[in-house]
Amino acid sequence: MSRPFHVTFVHPCIGRRPGQAYLRTWQMEPLPVAMLAALTPPEVARSFHDDRMEAIPFDAPTDLVAISTEVYTARRAYQIASEYRRRGVPVVMGGFHASLMPEETGRHAESVVLGEAEEVWAELLDDYRAGTPRKRYAAATRPDLTRSLPDRSIFSGRRYLPVGLVEAGRGCRHACEFCSIQAFYGSTRRNRPVQQIVREVAAMKDRSRLIFFVDDNIVADPGFAGELLEALTPLRIRWVSQGSLQAARDPDLLERLRASGCEGLLIGFESMAPDNLRQMGKAVNRDGSGFEEAMARLKHAGIRVYGTFVFGYDHDTPASFEAALAFAIRHGMYLCGFNHLVPMPGTPLYQRLASEGRLLHEAWWLDEAYRYNQVPFRPAGMAPEELRRLCLDTRRRFYGWNSTLRRAMHPSNRQDLRFLTWFFIMNGLHRLEIGLRDGLPLGDGAWRGQLLEATR
Numbered sequence: 189m190s191r192p193f194h195v196t197f198v199h200p201c202i203g204r205r206p207g208q209a210y211l212r213t214w215q216m217e218p219l220p221v222a223m224l225a226a227l228t229p230p231e232v233a234r235s236f237h238d239d240r241m242e243a244i245p246f247d248a249p250t251d252l253v254a255i256s257t258e259v260y261t262a263r264r265a266y267q268i269a270s271e272y273r274r275r276g277v278p279v280v281m282g283g284f285h286a287s288l289m290p291e292e293t294g295r296h297a298e299s300v301v302l303g304e305a306e307e308v309w310a311e312l313l314d315d316y317r318a319g320t321p322r323k324r325y326a327a328a329t330r331p332d333l334t335r336s337l338p339d340r341s342i343f344s345g346r347r348y349l350p351v352g353l354v355e356a357g358r359g360c361r362h363a364c365e366f367c368s369i370q371a372f373y374g375s376t377r378r379n380r381p382v383q384q385i386v387r388e389v390a391a392m393k394d395r396s397r398l399i400f401f402v403d404d405n406i407v408a409d410p411g412f413a414g415e416l417l418e419a420l421t422p423l424r425i426r427w428v429s430q431g432s433l434q435a436a437r438d439p440d441l442l443e444r445l446r447a448s449g450c451e452g453l454l455i456g457f458e459s460m461a462p463d464n465l466r467q468m469g470k471a472v473n474r475d476g477s478g479f480e481e482a483m484a485r486l487k488h489a490g491i492r493v494y495g496t497f498v499f500g501y502d503h504d505t506p507a508s509f510e511a512a513l514a515f516a517i518r519h520g521m522y523l524c525g526f527n528h529l530v531p532m533p534g535t536p537l538y539q540r541l542a543s544e545g546r547l548l549h550e551a552w553w554l555d556e557a558y559r560y561n562q563v564p565f566r567p568a569g570m571a572p573e574e575l576r577r578l579c580l581d582t583r584r585r586f587y588g589w590n591s592t593l594r595r596a597m598h599p600s601n602r603q604d605l606r607f608l609t610w611f612f613i614m615n616g617l618h619r620l621e622i623g624l625r626d627g628l629p630l631g632d633g634a635w636r637g638q639l640l641e642a643t644r
């Protein structure tokens with residue numbers, strides 16, 4: 189009897205310093221792999237390696253390797269592809285980076301999948317099995333999400349963070365200049381059927397202590413959000429997600445969020461300066477009642493906030509960091525991101541900075557000398573290195589003892605002993621990781637091979 193066709197899924201890490209373990213807060217179950225596993229016909233054998241937590245057994249026999257790519261993992265994905273190519277195994281890549289940079293990815297992968305996998309994955313496998321693969325696969329339409337049911341059995345035996353990742357829908361209608369989501373989904377939003385989400389979450393209740401809806405804006409469609417929250421309420425789960433400030437403007441929605449078990453939302457405040465919000469096209473943060481009132485309402489509803497801020501827009505100066513930090517501490521934010529602006533390939537921001545001649549490295553994600561946290565463009569109001577340093581200093585101050593203790597006093601962070609304990613664990617982990625993330629190489633620093641280009 190002939191051996192079944194075998195596909196190997198690989199989830200790459202961003203990079204690693206020789207001998208150092210990968211960042212713990214980034215070790216969650218990778219949903220793209222579970223999606224691909226579910227779309228793979230049963231007669232195809234499969235295995236999975238998570239490069240973030242185990243060594244890849246490159247010599248294990250396989251017929252095809254499928255790698256998911258993001259901009260920060262692209263260099264590592266190309267290293268992994270070279271290892272397989274050296275052994276004569278073809279590689280297919282998909283995901284955000286492959287879709288937004290298909291030419292570049294095509295130099296490192298025998299096939300590239302543009303966009304979502306649902307409509308094309310089975311066809312690609314058929315072509316490989318028949319020996320007639322194409323270079324590019326792209327679905328003609330955005331898939332109907334009723335078929336997007338992940339197969340999480342592929343993760344068994346690994347020590348991921350105890351968080352269950354679930355999609356309620358895909359995309360966000362806003363068109364912020366810097367965001368890869370709008371570049372990938374074209375500012376569209378599709379929802380999964382509510383009852384299907386409820387069944388998926390109910391089945392995960394026992395293995396996941398916390399559900400993370402990975403939607404970029406869970407409140408993007410208030411009608412759908414209301415229906416979903418109502419259906420989640422009887423499950424008595426605890427969940428977190430990402431949402432826009434829209435959530436804080438609707439008292440009824442806030443009440444339903446809380447009743448359904450929502451314990452926190454990551455909200456992109458981005459900037460305290462209206463001129464920056466205008467430049468980045470973040471209209472949703474400029475409409476309505478402002479940040480102070482939004483925070484007061486979220487506090488009243490008991491929703492913890494993971495606030496994110498981006499620095500490096502043209503109206504930013506060193507004083508912008510003080511303003512954001514003071515706001516975040518005053519409102520007892522649970523966690524916070526103080527990030528420098530990143531020109532992600534394929535976004536309008538990348539195009540603008542390139543046309544203004546402000547990119548320091550054109551393909552910074554491929555540059556051997558580039559390190560995580562390095563600013564790859566010339567900001568208007570400060571030097572690139574000053575921007576990096578101020579982001580780091582602000583993170584250290586936010587996660588320092590003084591701020592942590594002040595924020596611990598905030599009613600939404602100390603609702604009960606469990607909340608307070610998790611507050612200290614999460615803040616401690618983020619404090620620890622500031623230094624571990626800084627200067628992380630893209631790709632495996634110990635890898636000594638040669639990048640081998642695709643064979644066709």
Ligand code: B12
Pocket residue numbers: 201202213214215216217218219220223224254255256257258259260261280281282283284285301303304305306309353355359367368369402403404532533
């Ligand atoms: C959950 C999440 C995380 C989690 C980790 C998830 C995990 N599993 O470990 C956390 C919070 C830790 C995280 C961290 C980071 N993240 Co993140 N994250 C997400 C988020 C919100 C959801 C990802 C997800 O599960 N989606 C659901 C799956 C099913 O969708 P998908 O990945 O798009 O897969 C589909 C297609 O793309 C395609 N596909 C994908 N891979 C492949 C592979 C093949 C072979 C094929 C055929 C098809 C295919 O088919 C799939 C099904 O249709 C996305 C945004 C988003 N909406 O996707 C950002 C996102 C992926 N993250 C992003 C970033 C930048 C980061 C960080 C660098 C942030 C930071 N500075 O710390 C880190 C890096 C961590 C790392 N890579 O190790 C960016 C990537 C941008 C880019 N252009 O590459 C995104 C897009 C957010 C954004 N707004 O820009 N992240």
